[in-house]
Amino acid sequence: MAYPQNRFRHTEFHGPSLLQTRRETVAKVTLQTQLDMLKRTGRFDCFKLKWHLIYDDKSQWPVPKHLFWDSDVAKWIEAACYCLADKETYDPEIDKAVRDLVEMIRGAQGSDGYLNLHYTVVEPEKRWSNLRDMHELYNAGHLIEAALAHRNYYHNDLLTEPIEKYVSLIHDTFGPEENKRHGYPGHPEIELALFRLYEATGNKKAYDLANYFVEERGNPAGQGGRHYYDVESEERGDSPWLRPDPYPVARSFWYCQAHEPILQQKTIEGHSVRAVYLLTAVTDIAVQDRLGLQKNDKASAWLEAANRLWNNMVDKKMYLTGGIGAIPEWEGFGRDYFLPQGSDDGGAYAETCASIGAMMFAERLLHLDLDSRYADVMELSLYNVVMTAMDIGGKSFTYDNQLASSDAKTSRREEWFECSCCPPNVSRLYGSLGGYLWNFGDNGNGEAFVNVHMYTTAKLSFDVDGDPITLEQTSDWPLNGKVQFKLENPKAMKTTIRLRIPGWSAGQYTLEPKLPEANVEKGYLTLPPSYLEANSSFTLEILNFKPRFLSPHPYTNQRTLTLARGPIIYCVEDADNEWETNHFKDVVIAPSVEVKEEERIASEVTGEKYIALHTTGWSRSISQWESKPPGSAPGIVDEAEKETSLGTERPLVFIPYYYRANRGGRGHMRVGLNAA
């Protein structure tokens, strides 16, 4: 029960909340919309193994357009199985589609267990010839996750059975033994899936294979004394200088975190989704070790590496929205502190999937080290990246999540993408969201614990040694910080509850009834059994919900101010500020101005609300820099002659960043405004 993808079923979103609104939208609208899209594009039927016109398309290299189809289908199955589990939103058509897909997948498996669309239909002779680029093992990973979700919901092994057969084949192909290939996936994903498979089924091959992939990764001399990707590239007959577009130079193996062994990596590099999926698996080795699921001699070394890379990511390579990945060219990390807001100041990517991966990574770490710094990032990512990635109607999505629009890249969403990893990833995240709210269980001695990471309205039910426990939280978080709790547990059972006090609250909270000698350690307030025995109902209020201005690290070269309120990061967009024509590039704000709150209705249908913030800014003039004849001198101004006025005063309306691009407009948007 260690994984949110299993644990979510213990959570019922029993009343209205922003999270529940999104979950319902996904279950009632998004799954159906995405199913239509799977059907329209050919994905739904692809495991029938018939030829599709798109397979003839050779315009992309090395990755053809259909290469991710297996995973798109798998992630949709996974999301569907999560949502079907909620009786409130059960949809028989979705149920039927899952069954049909599973039937087709079963039929697509080769007699030896092989199961991959491209290498079955399009290039059957080239199986395992390009682990670096071809997503063969990535697709397998998502099939494993789909199978686990399917098994949990349907309680049968219609999907796990073929998948375990496939895993067995992969295990026989890759490993440390001399007769096996010493390769590992260019796009990590299968590792975290295999560890989950091991936990669910005890399949030791799955564990060993995942552990091998993690251990072998980045070995400079893994295959015949050379880097595996060099060897397989040579075997394909590729020139060493033939390289995919995301590789800035030949052998940029850092793109897929294979430039050196993981234990030696000092900074988080490359494609951000790959990095966080990989580190989720790396951390899971330590989690499984800690929980006694599978002991691992190197558990502490893996955890140390994961922590080192977490710290580098959060401190130096994360946007204040929680977004990760500054460089569109390789969909990933730039150098430390390189965090431009948009395409016209040097980049910004912040892929939706990367923040989902960061949530998974944080969730793993919380099992090992209950520290609100992980949960703070998890919540930040959820409300400010994952949530901005889908419109409130549940039908359109973003792939990347820039912090400022530009003419080249306005603020808007799309129905689907050619490489459509993000939309079904959002669905499966919302489907399993309950699993991220809290961790719980018994302490091994008949005592119960609940660690509450995120606040909303939800009810947790689990039992310890057959005795049922429920914990209910009721809140209109993230609009306000008040959370009412109600615990029901057997009288004799000692229960400890730990409540996260977010870092941004600066430790300001109240608890009623009061707890004498309140103990907040690493951002969690512990309510001991004695308190809970006396108080089955209690109310936490996280304070410091007043709007605050955030300043990014000076080394980012972003002298900006961003409004935030509670866990929510704000932005301006032209829907409220219609005079704007330059993506708010010339608007300045000052922290001294008054900020007023206004509660607004986002949707009459769902009753969704948000708090808009009203303040004042100035439209600065850049005319001084542009007053000389063109081509006179680099755009410089003699400081002594500089205008000192802030510019024209403007009323400004800010809205939650997650809510951007829901009300039309021209797509002008910005999160960080220039500080006056």
Add this chain to the structure above:
Amino acid sequence: MAYPQNRFRHTEFHGPSLLQTRRETVAKVTLQTQLDMLKRTGRFDCFKLKWHLIYDDKSQWPVPKHLFWDSDVAKWIEAACYCLADKETYDPEIDKAVRDLVEMIRGAQGSDGYLNLHYTVVEPEKRWSNLRDMHELYNAGHLIEAALAHRNYYHNDLLTEPIEKYVSLIHDTFGPEENKRHGYPGHPEIELALFRLYEATGNKKAYDLANYFVEERGNPAGQGGRHYYDVESEERGDSPWLRPDPYPVARSFWYCQAHEPILQQKTIEGHSVRAVYLLTAVTDIAVQDRLGLQKNDKASAWLEAANRLWNNMVDKKMYLTGGIGAIPEWEGFGRDYFLPQGSDDGGAYAETCASIGAMMFAERLLHLDLDSRYADVMELSLYNVVMTAMDIGGKSFTYDNQLASSDAKTSRREEWFECSCCPPNVSRLYGSLGGYLWNFGDNGNGEAFVNVHMYTTAKLSFDVDGDPITLEQTSDWPLNGKVQFKLENPKAMKTTIRLRIPGWSAGQYTLEPKLPEANVEKGYLTLPPSYLEANSSFTLEILNFKPRFLSPHPYTNQRTLTLARGPIIYCVEDADNEWETNHFKDVVIAPSVEVKEEERIASEVTGEKYIALHTTGWSRSISQWESKPPGSAPGIVDEAEKETSLGTERPLVFIPYYYRANRGGRGHMRVGLNAA
């Protein structure tokens, strides 16, 4: 006489000045040092066509290490011939070496006229197979320039003769005719050289070939309906996705300005040296047309394109040092306003050769449009990029010229480079520097004119219809703005002198004796014949030499202040500020502080002086951003809690940027300091 490379011989640096100090150093030290380097590395003998071990080195692709050797030798010959012309610094050993080299080059020519090291010795069968990458025509261009310099000095055709034969072969190979290849060089250079060859010899093939290269460049359908570089790549059997390291993605033809025809290009893109060499040639079409050397129907269209790209370059892609090229990966331009100062905030390249090219480009434009905006950039580039590229001893060089050091890239110079384009380029620029100071001649009606672009101590001599004219300027520019002039011309000759009033002087100058109704147009003060008849001696003083703080365009995201004085951009380095350990990244300055000047001796040997600037700054603290436990949240600080103090006060010493890295130290340096 339109080119500075010819015109410099009319200028004598007859007294001490910073420019003369550098020129003497080049003639007395640098040429000899570089000759030694040519000999030590194998370049000197390469035209003997013997095998060299380096030819076996296949570690680089597509460009092997020796590929530029022809041009290194050629540029050295060119520089040597310029310096030999100065009797003060004539060196018989240099003279001998030039003669030997020319003999070897003559011996290396094929019977059909072909003359290229690599394709004669290493891959003779692959001639003209890779114009995009292999610098075959680039090398030819430098040989042409060497031949012109050689001819001017030796007054024989020992080098022009084989070179013209080579040009004839190239002309027979490339052109619009159906039986010719429709290619053009990946690295422009030959175009500007061919135009100069035409001017010198009237060789019409040279003109037509250059014109063709310019016209054909970027044609999407030039070779069999396709882009030439696609066709030649296919002919080589290369995969379309095989690409050199500077190509961020396949077919990044903007790297070499071949993404679309030049007339359609709206922004200056790609490798900066290539861009400015190309635009020098493009502009030269219009210059030759204007001067009646060769009429061209499209002259005005070419000039319009050159101006458009000049404006884009200067206004949006130029550092305040005059440096161009923000992106090390392709040694060239980034997006508009992307001008990070150093490797740890996103880039900075500012190649020495690019600024030499920018000077050449500016010089061409000044013939068409006498506007100080071009000369301002020319002078800025000379004093702040070209001059920083060589140490005061004349023995070490930079390739790129960042505005801030980092641990990964400290501030220092090298003796030589594997691809050593910059050192001999600096030599030939200083050797021909007199040609950039002024333009002069007759107005076509027996009247003389001198347009003075740059001030120093120098004497110009030329004649109009056989009558000698001399104009002497005496100044310790750039230390001070006072320039004394003395004109000697025949009584009857009407002479007009135009004096540049630099943009940074904000139009502040004095002229003695006074000129009634002074007329400054586009930054040039015109002294009409009537004034000069009355005043053969006069003194101009450019004012506003007080130190000024410059602020770059806000869109650069650089909220910095840079000290400048006259044409000189200043920096701080640890040699004066020994307490510094973080490359001045955490130092802030404010424009309100007092700045004091101190005259210092740079070299007891040469008597070189400079003005150091003393002021006060503050070491800001970034501890607030780093006070949370690692990995807590993206490095943000709640503005309300931010410290308001500027930090610890520090005395700061600034020196001219060109003088950096001459006094040891740890290589910590910065041009733009954070504005308080």
